[in-house]
Amino acid sequence: MWTKPYGKTGVDVSVIGFGGMRFAHPADLDASAAVVRYAHARGINYFDTAPFYCEDKSEEIMGHAFRALPRSSFYVSTKCGSADGGELRASLEKSLRRLQVDYIDFFHIWCLLRPDQLEERIRKGAIGAAQKAREEGLIKHLVVSSHLGGEDNATVLDSGLFEGITIGYNALNFPFRAKTLDAAARHNVGVVTMNPLGGGLIPRNAARLAFLKGPQDRDVVQAAIRFNVSQPAITAALVGFSSEHEVDEAVAAVEHFAPYPAEHIEQVKANIGAGFEGFCTGCGYCLPCPAEVQIPKMMDAFNAKILDGSDGAITDRLKWHWGLAPDAAAACIDCGACETVCTQHLPIRDRLKAIAALVGS
Ligand code: SF4
Ligand code: SF4
Numbered sequence: 262m263w264t265k266p267y268g269k270t271g272v273d274v275s276v277i278g279f280g281g282m283r284f285a286h287p288a289d290l291d292a293s294a295a296v297v298r299y300a301h302a303r304g305i306n307y308f309d310t311a312p313f314y315c316e317d318k319s320e321e322i323m324g325h326a327f328r329a330l331p332r333s334s335f336y337v338s339t340k341c342g343s344a345d346g347g348e349l350r351a352s353l354e355k356s357l358r359r360l361q362v363d364y365i366d367f368f369h370i371w372c373l374l375r376p377d378q379l380e381e382r383i384r385k386g387a388i389g390a391a392q393k394a395r396e397e398g399l400i401k402h403l404v405v406s407s408h409l410g411g412e413d414n415a416t417v418l419d420s421g422l423f424e425g426i427t428i429g430y431n432a433l434n435f436p437f438r439a440k441t442l443d444a445a446a447r448h449n450v451g452v453v454t455m456n457p458l459g460g461g462l463i464p465r466n467a468a469r470l471a472f473l474k475g476p477q478d479r480d481v482v483q484a485a486i487r488f489n490v491s492q493p494a495i496t497a498a499l500v501g502f503s504s505e506h507e508v509d510e511a512v513a514a515v516e517h518f519a520p521y522p523a524e525h526i527e528q529v530k531a532n533i534g535a536g537f538e539g540f541c542t543g544c545g546y547c548l549p550c551p552a553e554v555q556i557p558k559m560m561d562a563f564n565a566k567i568l569d570g571s572d573g574a575i576t577d578r579l580k581w582h583w584g585l586a587p588d589a590a591a592a593c594i595d596c597g598a599c600e601t602v603c604t605q606h607l608p609i610r611d612r613l614k615a616i617a618a619l620v621g622s
Pocket of ligand 1 (some may be wrong): 554610
């Protein structure tokens, strides 16, 4: 397995990381842990989990798998999204118990959605509590996960608090986070990318996105994973696995693979261009909506228009995939709450109005 140094930590991690948010049957600990152990046997050594993933079972599944593995053979990442220092400590201790380990290799200050949240995590004690846990040896490396844009992430890294950052980054949304990579390279910190397949958008639109493929690539999934890990500033790409077959597919993308030359990456970026900006990645952070608008489904339908260019693509996607009609978009009361937390900074309200206008079309 191809590994890269995680920033200045002295740790080499596999360029494919195991994303622990897609177990097919989380209640089945043995079957789920078997997928984790299989990935480890295939050379994956970075395992990412969090409280609440997979009906709150993901950490337990990972712990069940780790019992059979030498502690020095894997790196585990988990997270806490609380700003309060006491709550972070309690969450960390719970994660240690569930993961059945004495320390967390990469502990994330979880999910910065607004620039002011870093200051809040400092002021309310979360950062201090994590630093204390690091001094005690319960955390090896303090890192951060963020849905902010590139410039805001650069500010987060400029704080010097973190040894690495986890961001959503893929061949469709890369312009939004380019400055994060610049800042990470400047500070020599690790960058783990989540969502390399754009929340399934890339495989679902394989024909339309065929230009992502280089001569060595079997399909767009391979191409999308390689696009991420070929970039020098990116340490690893997290892939959510639910089966051993999926592990094999991802491992095949990086085995015997020479990273894309810079020219190929630039060519892909040029091909994508402005017309592919503004995709919803289906992360769901915009929910709940006070008017119960099913925002990710509506925005997924709008993605279909971005890809296919027609209003009919929206109505087809709503009708045949989601069982919804365009008039469901008219329930929006224009409060704007979703746009303040949208990880892709999408003009959700404008898009909902455009969808609602398709009623009867
Ligand atoms: S702006 Fe509309 S869609 Fe967004 S949260 Fe408010 S009511 Fe819901
Ligand atoms: S609208 Fe934004 S926050 Fe909501 S699912 Fe899409 S990308 Fe995520």
